[in-house]
Amino acid sequence: MVKRLSGLKKGLSLVLAVSLAVTFVPPSSSKAWAAPELKLNVKSAILIDAASGQVLYENNADVALPPASMAKMMTEYILMEQIDSGKLDWDTMVHTSHYAANVGGSGGMLAENEQLSVKDMLYALSIYSSNDAAVALAEHMAGNEQSFVAMMNSKAKEIGLSDKTHFTSATGLTRDDIEDPALKDNPLEGDTLMTARDAATLGLRLIKDHPDILEFTKIPRKKLRESDQYPMENWNWMLEGKVNSEFQKQFAYQGMDGLKTGSTDAAGYCFTGTALRNGVRLVSVVMNAQSTKKNPNKQEREAARFIETRKLLDYGFNNFETKTVVTKDTAVDALPTVAVKKGLKKTVPVVTEGDVSMVLMKGAKDTEIKKVSVDTTNGKLTAPVKKGQEVGTMTVTYGKVTKTVKLVAAEDVKKAGAFRLFFRSVGSFFSRLGDTIKGWF
Structure with a gap:
């Protein structure tokens, strides 16, 4: 038991430094509509x-x-x-x-x-x-x-x-x-x-x-x-x-x-x-x-x-018709928040920076529009965070057409004080330690 606890203590500093980045791999592009044979008499x-x-x-x-x-x-x-x-x-x-x-x-x-x-x-x-x-x-x-x-x-x-x-x-x-x-x-x-x-x-x-x-x-x-x-x-x-x-x-x-x-x-x-x-x-x-x-x-x-x-x-x-497929300041289901280091809050909510309009076939279904969100901070987003600061991207694909919109922080996140960060680290340490011990029994 003592040897296991000693090994755990040596690795705790590494465990506490790890931040998980949320990444969604985009699906393969597919044609959203089949262009008709217009029978054009041209080269x-x-x-x-x-x-x-x-x-x-x-x-x-x-x-x-x-x-x-x-x-x-x-x-x-x-x-x-x-x-x-x-x-x-x-x-x-x-x-x-x-x-x-x-x-x-x-x-x-x-x-x-x-x-x-x-x-x-x-x-x-x-x-x-x-x-x-x-x-x-x-x-x-x-x-x-x-x-x-x-x-x-x-x-x-x-x-x-x-x-x-x-x-x-x-x-x-x-x-x-x-x-x-x-x-x-x-x-x-x-x-x-x-x-x-x-x-x-x-x-x-x-x-x-x-x-x-x-x-x-x-x-x-x-x-x-x-x-x-x-x-x-x-x-x-x-x-x-x-x-x-x-x-x-x-x-x-x-x-x-x-x-x-x-x-x-x-x-x-x-x-x-x-x-x-x-x-x-x-x-x-x-x-x-x-x-x-x-x-x-x-x-x-x-x-x-x-x-x-x-x-x-x-x-x-x-x-065809032009439609707004992504609206500015909209929360993203696939990436609702991004982790923040050393902040008063541990995460910040994410929204779209702007609108995305695309030309769609009339009657196109929402399922034909693919949206892929990626956290581009790589776990390195550190407070203070400003509202509107870029934290990711959303790729929108319809057929062979792809557009990208930035994902930004929806609010400010202030930097936490040293006292708060110390007790947060202690609490995190014992929480992880408790979870590990439970796993042994």
Whole structure:
């Protein structure tokens, strides 16, 4: 008996120093909903909720394809960035070089040596997808198109686009697309390629970082110059005010206000679209959309990208809703308290620091939302503890989407005095000793 008590006394200091951390291992992630087969006639597509960044649908979204004029979203992004930073002014005059005036493709609005303001150039770029305006702006911002393309690729990395996306022109034109043989000799390697995911990411960043771009992209038609006989017509047939014919009328889509069309022989018909309904904004991308018509004419081939975009947007607006799945200052059942050392109280209650909102399938069950709470103090939380001090994390998972919210102390815990701590240690010692002795009999 004496030997056992001696051994117990030697180990008591170690026993009293141990604090148990509560850790819950997260379950394996599982898909919360099965995306339907939308039967899209495209090479790739993606649909994203703008507020959360959640992917609601994807198909071959990481395949690099020619984007055509959707690449101009990067030209727009850099231009808007320079406007917002004060490097450029809307009224600054931009010169049209021989190269810009002769680049070919969409546009053809600018004459060599003509000057227009930055704002008018952006109207031409965003409404009429003007290649000449894109090159003129690129040259104005960087000196020449090649230097501007280096800015485009640098910005792509900065905002998180994948290595599969690569720019070689300010317009999205490939070498084969450029009409003037004298302008084909681009020293940059490769050709312009984008994935649907990167196009959506770029479109989303453009909207969030520079929302004024929508004031340009939503314009159905506008004269570039007052003296022009005809206005520039927006290539986006889904704009509600874009009705040039009974054929185009069918594509008008409620809430549509952007973003960028694109088409070349290599790319086919592409479109990065965005629409806002009841406070929910979606961003969609379709690449190389194909008509289902037998022997379609040009108008029917062009319409394919809008038909496929409607399928995507309808799926998003009709089947998903944003819900708050975790509320701020809510107690956590799985981790109600965290141990505190040397405090007036031995534990502190835990609550969530903020709300967590997620885009859910309409009618989603609470059991489909997994919540995992972890004590991150590792048993080392020592008084004094301040209300709002981080003590853990909660991971919330729905399908492939995971969000994290901090868990914080719900109240202050003051440091206990030396006298209280001494008697607490003594009491703990004899309590543990008594429990051990009981175990021997």
